Amino acid sequence: MLTAAICGDVFASPPVDSILAGIRAVTGPMGCLLIVKNYTGDRLNFGLAAEQAKSEGYKVETVIVGDDCALPPPRGIAGRRGLAGTVLVHKVAGAAAAAGLSLLDVATEAKHAADMIGTMGVALSVCTLPGQVTSDRLGPGKMELGLGIHGEPGAAVADLQPVDVIVSHVLKQILSPETNYVPITRGNRVVLMVNGLGATPMMELMIATGKAVPKLQLEHGLAVDRMYTGSFMTSLDMAGFSITIMKSDQAVLQRLDAATKAPCWPIGADGNHPPAKIPVPIPPPALATKNGETFGGPLQLNQQGLILEAAIEAAAKAVINLKDALNEWDSKVGDGDCGSTMFRGATAVLEDIKCYPLNDAAETVNEIGSSIRRVMGGTSGIIYTIFCKAAYTKLKSSSLDDITPKKWAEALEASIAAISKYGGATAGYRTLLDALIPASEVLRKRLDAGENPTTAFIQSSEAASAGAEATKNMQALAGRSSYVFGELLAAVPDPGAMGAAAWYKAAAMAVRDKSLHT
Numbered sequence: 001m002l003t004a005a006i007c008g009d010v011f012a013s014p015p016v017d018s019i020l021a022g023i024r025a026v027t028g029p030m031g032c033l034l035i036v037k038n039y040t041g042d043r044l045n046f047g048l049a050a051e052q053a054k055s056e057g058y059k060v061e062t063v064i065v066g067d068d069c070a071l072p073p074p075r076g077i078a079g080r081r082g083l084a085g086t087v088l089v090h091k092v093a094g095a096a097a098a099a100g101l102s103l104l105d106v107a108t109e110a111k112h113a114a115d116m117i118g119t120m121g122v123a124l125s126v127c128t129l130p131g132q133v134t135s136d137r138l139g140p141g142k143m144e145l146g147l148g149i150h151g152e153p154g155a156a157v158a159d160l161q162p163v164d165v166i167v168s169h170v171l172k173q174i175l176s177p178e179t180n181y182v183p184i185t186r187g188n189r190v191v192l193m194v195n196g197l198g199a200t201p202m203m204e205l206m207i208a209t210g211k212a213v214p215k216l217q218l219e220h221g222l223a224v225d226r227m228y229t230g231s232f233m234t235s236l237d238m239a240g241f242s243i244t245i246m247k248s249d250q251a252v253l254q255r256l257d258a259a260t261k262a263p264c265w266p267i268g269a270d271g272n273h274p275p276a277k278i279p280v281p282i283p284p285p286a287l288a289t290k291n292g293e294t295f296g297g298p299l300q301l302n303q304q305g306l307i308l309e310a311a312i313e314a315a316a317k318a319v320i321n322l323k324d325a326l327n328e329w330d331s332k333v334g335d336g337d338c339g340s341t342m343f344r345g346a347t348a349v350l351e352d353i354k355c356y357p358l359n360d361a362a363e364t365v366n367e368i369g370s371s372i373r374r375v376m377g378g379t380s381g382i383i384y385t386i387f388c389k390a391a392y393t394k395l396k397s398s399s400l401d402d403i404t405p406k407k408w409a410e411a412l413e414a415s416i417a418a419i420s421k422y423g424g425a426t427a428g429y430r431t432l433l434d435a436l437i438p439a440s441e442v443l444r445k446r447l448d449a450g451e452n453p454t455t456a457f458i459q460s461s462e463a464a465s466a467g468a469e470a471t472k473n474m475q476a477l478a479g480r481s482s483y484v485f486g487e488l489l490a491a492v493p494d495p496g497a498m499g500a501a502a503w504y505k506a507a508a509m510a511v512r513d514k515s516l517h518t
């Protein structure tokens, strides 16, 4: 890649003497190629240094890079700014030089590479100049689109958007046929670089890359030959990223794949790569399939199916409504994500319910387990998956089409037993079992006493709520809370127990209301 980099003061172009010192230090008989990002100060200082060096007998060529695609075609003489795409020009030129090409040929390759590159950045924060107070130019919940790397304001300020939307916008802007900044059209091959601006973790950059690749393939019809993710050209501690697209061909790929010792060039960027293809979009798959057939749910719900549907919907909505409270409690006694985890499960259940075979309670419970297992994750995800599997097995053992209230009570007992068996917790451990166990005990007792099943369900839901509240006074013996000191747990309920009590109660109320009206 580069033999030397000439640094100026922060965000200022280096003075002529520094550049000259650099040229004198590294230039051999083959000469020296200066790769300069297009900023007026840099052009002038590097230009003068190049003239001075030539007059001293050095062979010097210069390539200016202006890859910015955020701004409309410039009105004046300043031209487009140089951004992270310059790193790809460094790589191409460095490999060409290492391959022994003449200075003129290296310069020609570098210039050609620069013409094939477009970049646009998005900033979520303003960077901090050393020794200065960070500007509050960017208000909360805002992002800057099309920034430069020297802290200058972006082309536009917008409300924060999901990464999907941002990546789509940036790609469209770079590949816009109106500005025609890069000569890339459908069917072309490209290289993608997602560049961190200084404060964005690798994981988040990878998310942006993960969004960009399929969009390039499916929406823009491009084959993505290489992708580079990392912090290649930063802007101090700025949060955000830029995306660079470069038109690629075999010659460019050969330069990009050539080995380099530059420490930040990604390991694994060289080596054998199978040729990239442009995938063809396929229609989205049917929601759920069973034995190869699409499962659309029954056309006509019977009485039990209607009640089951109402109970599931109410339970899922109760969990969704409790998301923030669950996260709040979990942030005090755990890692703060219990509400989000439960929310994911409940949202999937609500989405999938139209495909559940609601007239078959056992199969429906099994399908709920599948929805949960697919999306929820976390401790509560696996616990509810076990819950549904055990309940399904118990319900399935019934020979009757209609499941009796007693069978439901047995299914709940089986679920509790399975959770205890695999998770090791039981009553008093400060877990969701402290809601479910009292509920199950009351349900069994009331049914055995001949109580109306709906009333028994409601009474058991009150026991679930009381049990969940009582976790406020319990020491944690299971889960993440067991790492938290006793006094921090006091007065905060176990989020899992509160979540369980909430869906259980909502289901009971829905069963009561639906039974009254059908």
Ligand SMILES: Nc1ncnc2c1ncn2[C@@H]1O[C@H](COP(=O)(O)OP(=O)(O)OP(=O)(O)O)[C@@H](O)[C@H]1O
Pocket (backbone or CB within 6 Å): 330, 334, 335, 336, 337, 338, 339, 341, 377, 378, 379, 380, 381, 383, 419, 423, 424, 425, 430, 431, 432, 433, 478, 479, 480, 481, 494, 495, 496, 497
């Ligand atoms: N062994 C267990 N048995 C039954 N329930 C448990 C057990 N351990 C934890 N829980 C329940 O799980 C809830 C936390 O669920 P959550 O999905 O937030 O998991 P977590 O502990 O944050 O771990 P992670 O997010 O890493 O999976 C607790 O509030 C508790 O009710």
